[in-house]
Amino acid sequence: MTHTQEQVVTVRPEPSQQPVVEMRDISITFGTVSALDRVSMRLFPGEVHALMGENGAGKSTLIKALTGVYTIDAGTIVVGGEEHEFHTPAAAQAAGISTVYQEVNLVPNLTVAENMLLGREPRRFGAINVRAMNRRARQTLERLGLDVNPGSLLGDHPIAVQQLVAIARAVDVDARVVILDEPTSSLDADEVEKLFDVMRRLREHGVAIVFVSHFLDQIYEIADRMTILRNGRLVEERMVAETSQLELVRLMIGRELEVLERLDRDQRQAAVSSETPVLKAVGLSRKGSLEATDLTLYEGEVVGVAGLLGSGRTELARLLFGADTADHGELEVRSSRRRLRSPRHAIDRKMAFSSEDRKAEGVIGDLTVADNMLLALQASRGWLRPIPQATRARLVRDYIQALDIRPADPDALMRNLSGGNQQKVLLARWLITDPDVLILDEPTRGIDIGAKTQIQTLVADLAAKGMAVVFISAELEEVLRLSHRVVVMRDRRKIRELPNDDVSVSDVLEIIAGEARQTEEGTA
Amino acid sequence: MSATIAVPNPSVWDRVRTYSPSRRYLPVVATFALFIGMFGAGGIRYEGFTDPQVFLSLLLDNSFLIVLAVGMTFVILSGGIDLSVGSVVALSTMIAAKTLEMGWSPYLSMVTVLVVGTLLGTLMGLLIHYLDIQPFIATLAGLFLARGLTYLISTESIPITDATFTELAFASITLPGGYYTTWTVVVALATVVVAAAVLARTRFGRTVYAVGGNEASAMLMGLRVAAVKVGVYAISGFCAALGGLLFGLYTLSGYSLHAVGMELDAIAAVVIGGTLLTGGRGFVVGSLLGVLVLGTIQTFISFDGTLNSWWTRIVIGALLLVFVVVQRLMTRRQT
Ligand SMILES: Nc1ncnc2c1ncn2[C@@H]1O[C@H](COP(=O)(O)OP(=O)(O)OP(=O)(O)O)[C@@H](O)[C@H]1O
Ligand SMILES: [Mg+2]
Numbered sequence: 001m002t003h004t005q006e007q008v009v010t011v012r013p014e015p016s017q018q019p020v021v022e023m024r025d026i027s028i029t030f031g032t033v034s035a036l037d038r039v040s041m042r043l044f045p046g047e048v049h050a051l052m053g054e055n056g057a058g059k060s061t062l063i064k065a066l067t068g069v070y071t072i073d074a075g076t077i078v079v080g081g082e083e084h085e086f087h088t089p090a091a092a093q094a095a096g097i098s099t100v101y102q103e104v105n106l107v108p109n110l111t112v113a114e115n116m117l118l119g120r121e122p123r124r125f126g127a128i129n130v131r132a133m134n135r136r137a138r139q140t141l142e143r144l145g146l147d148v149n150p151g152s153l154l155g156d157h158p159i160a161v162q163q164l165v166a167i168a169r170a171v172d173v174d175a176r177v178v179i180l181d182e183p184t185s186s187l188d189a190d191e192v193e194k195l196f197d198v199m200r201r202l203r204e205h206g207v208a209i210v211f212v213s214h215f216l217d218q219i220y221e222i223a224d225r226m227t228i229l230r231n232g233r234l235v236e237e238r239m240v241a242e243t244s245q246l247e248l249v250r251l252m253i254g255r256e257l258e259v260l261e262r263l264d265r266d267q268r269q270a271a272v273s274s275e276t277p278v279l280k281a282v283g284l285s286r287k288g289s290l291e292a293t294d295l296t297l298y299e300g301e302v303v304g305v306a307g308l309l310g311s312g313r314t315e316l317a318r319l320l321f322g323a324d325t326a327d328h329g330e331l332e333v334r335s336s337r338r339r340l341r342s343p344r345h346a347i348d349r350k351m352a353f354s355s356e357d358r359k360a361e362g363v364i365g366d367l368t369v370a371d372n373m374l375l376a377l378q379a380s381r382g383w384l385r386p387i388p389q390a391t392r393a394r395l396v397r398d399y400i401q402a403l404d405i406r407p408a409d410p411d412a413l414m415r416n417l418s419g420g421n422q423q424k425v426l427l428a429r430w431l432i433t434d435p436d437v438l439i440l441d442e443p444t445r446g447i448d449i450g451a452k453t454q455i456q457t458l459v460a461d462l463a464a465k466g467m468a469v470v471f472i473s474a475e476l477e478e479v480l481r482l483s484h485r486v487v488v489m490r491d492r493r494k495i496r497e498l499p500n501d502d503v504s505v506s507d508v509l510e511i512i513a514g515e516a517r518q519t520e521e522g523t524a
Numbered sequence: 525m526s527a528t529i530a531v532p533n534p535s536v537w538d539r540v541r542t543y544s545p546s547r548r549y550l551p552v553v554a555t556f557a558l559f560i561g562m563f564g565a566g567g568i569r570y571e572g573f574t575d576p577q578v579f580l581s582l583l584l585d586n587s588f589l590i591v592l593a594v595g596m597t598f599v600i601l602s603g604g605i606d607l608s609v610g611s612v613v614a615l616s617t618m619i620a621a622k623t624l625e626m627g628w629s630p631y632l633s634m635v636t637v638l639v640v641g642t643l644l645g646t647l648m649g650l651l652i653h654y655l656d657i658q659p660f661i662a663t664l665a666g667l668f669l670a671r672g673l674t675y676l677i678s679t680e681s682i683p684i685t686d687a688t689f690t691e692l693a694f695a696s697i698t699l700p701g702g703y704y705t706t707w708t709v710v711v712a713l714a715t716v717v718v719a720a721a722v723l724a725r726t727r728f729g730r731t732v733y734a735v736g737g738n739e740a741s742a743m744l745m746g747l748r749v750a751a752v753k754v755g756v757y758a759i760s761g762f763c764a765a766l767g768g769l770l771f772g773l774y775t776l777s778g779y780s781l782h783a784v785g786m787e788l789d790a791i792a793a794v795v796i797g798g799t800l801l802t803g804g805r806g807f808v809v810g811s812l813l814g815v816l817v818l819g820t821i822q823t824f825i826s827f828d829g830t831l832n833s834w835w836t837r838i839v840i841g842a843l844l845l846v847f848v849v850v851q852r853l854m855t856r857r858q859t
Binding site: 069088089090092093094099101105106107108109110114115118119121123126127128130153169 | 548721725726727730731733734736737738740741742743744745746747748804805
């Protein structure tokens with residue numbers, strides 16, 4: 001992420017006004033698990049309030065307690081000076097609390113405009129005025145710098161666009177409080193900046209904004225005050241300007257983060273990439289999603305895919321794995337030139353693909369953590385050869401430990417895990433299959449800084465053992481830190497492939513921008 | 525995101541020329557094509573098949589089914605199912621016949637029927653939403669309950685002899701060209717129009733789609749999920765009662781064995797009309813076309829004369845299968 005280095009830190013004095021929302025000593029238990037234990041939070045008008053904590057700290061739960069998704073076991077909620085408890089999200093919304101929940105919660109079968117405005121759409125004579133609705137949606141989308149047709153179906157858009165639409169829904173209303181639970185997890189720097197513009201404008205108008213993000217840079221750029229949680233307990237309320245990053249991390253994880261940047265270049269370079277190609281794509285293309293692209297993967301190598309939103313990153317991954325079928329081109333896996341017609345074929349050829357859209361394509365909420373983890377392995381073995389109980393238990397235990405999944409309970413239901421921990425389980429699902437080729441699309445989305453380093457280390461280790469990895473992330477630093485070779489994408493094609501010797505984020509951005517200039521000159 | 529280039533407003537001709545139906549409408553277009561194709565084939569095979577009066581009779585003979593299918597469309601769009609409608613039709617004919625026999629005013633009798641149907645539907649909706657009972661189970665219970673109530677009123681068939689009812693049943697509306705239709709058809713088509721408008725243009729209607737698309741998300745979006753989930757069953761109950769009245773006019777009797785299995789015809793019509801059984805996608809117009817397709821099959825068989833009427837069932841079964849498979853393929857392509 002590129003962020004302006006000279007941070008304009010306006011030190012806000014302790015506000016004299018009343019908080020718009022005050023949550024006091026909120027406790028919530030799920031069965032025997034105590035998710036929140038006497039947590040308090042104050043929100044003042046005209047501030048961006050960051051809610052900080054590791055995966056599973058209780059951030060989303062606190063938000064849902066406020067908006068009436070969960071009923072609180074103890075504590076009081078004061079809204080606008082009066083004690084007030086909401087029983088449904090609709091009631092919270094009616095009281096001026098507008099929320100984007102962590103998983104994009106919209107309906108794919110309605111249009112973009114309907115998703116933004118349903119419940120408060122402009123009407124004429126009792127009937128929805130579609131034209132006015134689309135117009136208003138377009139205006140709000142433009143403010144977020146999003147150029148999509150408001151009349152198109154939401155489900156036809158990539159997850160990042162859906163996330164922006166969800167944000168647009170929340171900021172479109174006249175709200176007193178806007179809550180954004182990890183709104184930036186799948187956005188690029190550009191979109192994040194536009195979102196921040198909108199947030200600043202709302203702040204100027206006296207709106208209180210709750211902001212959750214695992215990107216510390218973003219917190220320091222936009223937030224004024226923060227509430228830090230750990231293990232369902234309140235650690236402290238702090239002004240952002242008065243807290244250093246190191247201190248913040250210590251407050252969140254409760255100890256010093258040993259070596260945040262343990263994974264530096266030396267270690268990455270130490271990995272030996274061999275000359276054996278594992279996967280070779282020649283002229284792979286699909287109408288409307290990717291132009292002809294070549295890509296060769298070698299054993300023991302991490303290939304990073306860099307590119308902005310909509311550049312074709314995800315499309316490339318899906319074609320490599322056979323999740324979409326290519327119109328043209330060939331794909332050789334271990335020199336067998338076979339068409340990958342479905343993910344099944346790919347899995348049979350020892351490939352694995354962790355998709356970016358975990359809600360739609362990955363998480364099976366009603367199964368346990370262990371079942372979710374073993375799904376891909378079981379599928380690759382065929383359903384007639386069950387995995388022995390002892391092996392199952394061992395594998396699951398190992399990965400829960402390796403990825404620090406919390407709660408560390410194989411029998412916990414997947415839907416009860418926090419967003420970041422679900423992401424870790426999905427990652428484990430594919431790692432467990434011990435593939436030759438591992439395609440990771442946004443594997444660290446929504447994962448806290450501690451766990452992120454763990455995952456990056458794990459990926460580097462796997463590559464060192466001979467696995468070929470395709471690593472896709474909106475976070476360029478992460479791509480560059482991890483990969484031996486970088487593929488730069490733009491406008492749904494590969495524009496450059498370069499070995500990663502000291503490539504910097506600005507180098508990549510320049511390549512992308514340079515290409516843009518070229519094409520503009522070309523068409524001029 | 526790339527910048528947009530201002531596009532001058534396309535001319536009407538450009539719009540017509542480049543028009544291609546959105547994928548959303550494809551299933552309905554397919555059903556329409558099927559209907560036209562079947563009607564055309566009938567015209568080629570049998571003399572007099574394409575006479576507009578045949579088409580009008582098609583509407584007349586299926587007016588009650590159209591109304592049922594409309595209510596069913598609401599329910600299925602919301603992701604549910606209503607198995608009770610056939611029994612509610614029987615119950616409605618029975619209530620109407622019995623109350624008329626007892627000398628009630630025909631209008632009071634009609635209102636009673638509609639109120640009972642709507643209440644039954646609402647009750648099932650409440651069970652489904654607040655007690656989280658599977659729609660299949662709740663409406664199956666409704667099916668038995670309504671049929672049982674019908675037996676309770678009378679096990680014998682009761683004829684309807686009320687003057688207002690018989691007049692309504694026989695009164696024909698003359699159309700230009702010497703063709704005629706009945707009030708039942710007008711009611712059925714009006715139901716379709718009203719339902720289509722409600723689904724397309726009201727907050728309630730759009731929320732039905734939202735709930736069918738993803739109920740949990742709809743709840744988190746702050747939409748009134750409860751009202752919609754109960755509402756669709758109330759609507760379906762109302763439509764079943766209205767369909768019952770039309771059926772009563774059609775048969776001029778109330779009988780506990782009326783409309784056995786008609787819920788399945790209604791579901792079949794909705795599915796053939798392109799509405800996804802998992803909810804969230806479909807149109808009322810499709811359901812109307814679905815009913816017409818089912819009716820056309822029957823017309824075929826009656827025109828032919830040599831075919832066993834069980835062929836209707838076989839063809840419906842085959843068609844259903846084809847449509848469900850096609851839907852499956854289409855939705856898979858999208859993801
Ligand atoms: N419905 C539930 N049933 C049982 N446990 C739950 C439920 N919802 C949340 N939890 C537990 O509560 C804890 C807090 O979860 P929460 O989703 O609030 O974390 P979070 O801080 O938002 O984390 P993340 O950064 O990963 O999103 C977790 O340990 C989670 O497993
Ligand atoms: Mg969360």
